[in-house]
Amino acid sequence: MTKLYRYHMFGLVVVSDMVFPELAPGDPNKEPDVSIRQGHVAVDGLPGGAIQGPFCYTTTEPKQFWLTVPEIARYQVNEGREIVVDPFPDVDEASIRVFLLGSCMGALLMQRGLLVLHGNAIRIGDNCFVCVGPSGIGKSTLAAAFLQRGHDVLADDVVAVNDNCEAIPGFARLKIWQDAADQLKISTEGLRRIRPGIDKFDMPLREGFKSSPLPIKWVYVLQVHNQQEFSLQKVTGMDRFTPLRNNTYRFRYLIGMELKPRHLKLCGELAGKIHLARLRRPEKIFKLDELVDIILADVAAHPMQH
């Protein structure tokens, strides 16, 4: 019989026939919520599915998601309960895991009815803030800087939000580029590369991910501009909705799985409960300490009641 491993992420107990060194062990006494297994995934998409992009299909009934990452693996995510992985020949396991823990987990969490944002969640006391923004804007670097200041990182890249507008702790790792590690004086010696050939590392996190879901009270939309200084601009009223919608993790997955109405409702509810601000940083120059201070000061100035 295939050996099964048990893990814990996003509040779910996962059983898997693949090893995930990034994940924490799962409670052996609980019924598993999700299974990850290697098996056959159709080469040409989902029968009767809607094509969402060159590498992606979805179906609504049942809720299924199909993704090919060229030369790495085909994945199928079923009903929020199962991820099937069909690797290409000779591919390394780290590469298979990166896209499973990113895109596939994002799709699975959506199928489970959660609001999934593209960003990270950082603990502040018994609450948290979420920082959203496009790839390359410096979200993970910022999360690492907060970690150094003693704040737990609840989730990185994929932030799952439940019906109570709480962020669910994801898993205990941060993906950090060599340059960011250098800037923060973090040694990458002994850290695992996320994939062979890429100077980006898995940085293990402390205990933050073990906490229960924490209320999101603040959201920062990280952007760059061609000015020399940081700028912080509070967004109020209904204008808080659009940045949440725009920073949804892979919006086209949602459209395909007919999850959009529910998603927009959750965005609306969250928008009504948070302090939201646009935080623009100078391009190139990335004064991390100053950025952390700006966020901490703004958080302190807006003690939100949930």
Add this chain to the structure above:
Amino acid sequence: MTGGIFWLASYPKSGNTWFRAFLHNLQADSAEPVDINEMYTAVIASGRGWMDEIVGFNISDLTEDEVERLRPVAYRWLRHDKEISYLKIHDAYTLLPDGEPLVSREGNLGALYIVRNPLDVAISFAGHMNCSIDRAIEMMGDREFRFGSNGKKLPEQLAQRLLSWSRHVASWVEADGISKEVIRYEDMKTRPLETFTRAAAFLKLPTERKRVEKAIRFSDIGELQRQENEKGFAERPMRMERFFRKGISGDWRTTLTPAQSEKIIADHFTMMRHFNYIDEHGQPTEV
């Protein structure tokens, strides 16, 4: 499906943004000039967020070579759109190892290539790269030049192969199997109506005289500078003081040293001759 891409291709600092301002004004045909910060044609060819959305996974977890192999696939996907896309691109026209052009053959409606006298490009390029003119001339002469990263962090733009200035021009104007139209920056200056009308016709845009004239007026360098002064220009790299600089031809005559212009002419003789920037003796012409 009526979608697909018309590429607005050029070496950097050759009038691409100016042309895009014209194009947006021509499409909008409104009473006021289009806001220079609302030109969507800039974002896609080398932007990464857009590509994440199309492919459905984080391309930041891929190597530069892997990303390059995905670019044609992502561009091809745009043929599913309902409308034609007009996209700026500074990459040279290159083929991937499997023979597929970077910009894909499928869904590729054609390329408008804008060429500018490299003697003037060198000055603007130095400003753009925040380097000396000598260094800019060196980059323009580097046969394998590329914008890219050190591989240790995530650049906001994808790696782009520019090659040398001459190879860049040749790659597009001699590209096989795609429809092409070539215009000179200098002709956009001296014969605007004729030049812009020719470009508009190629791009399947309106060519009605009054409309073209208005779009030319609304994208005049004076208007672009006025808007940049007033509210800034989001596409300006931070290292540059201003994006819309002089917008003139022949600036090199008072800016370059004789050694610098001779070096450029020596590096790019054939292509400069082809576009009549020099005569058969290598002497600069009056364009």
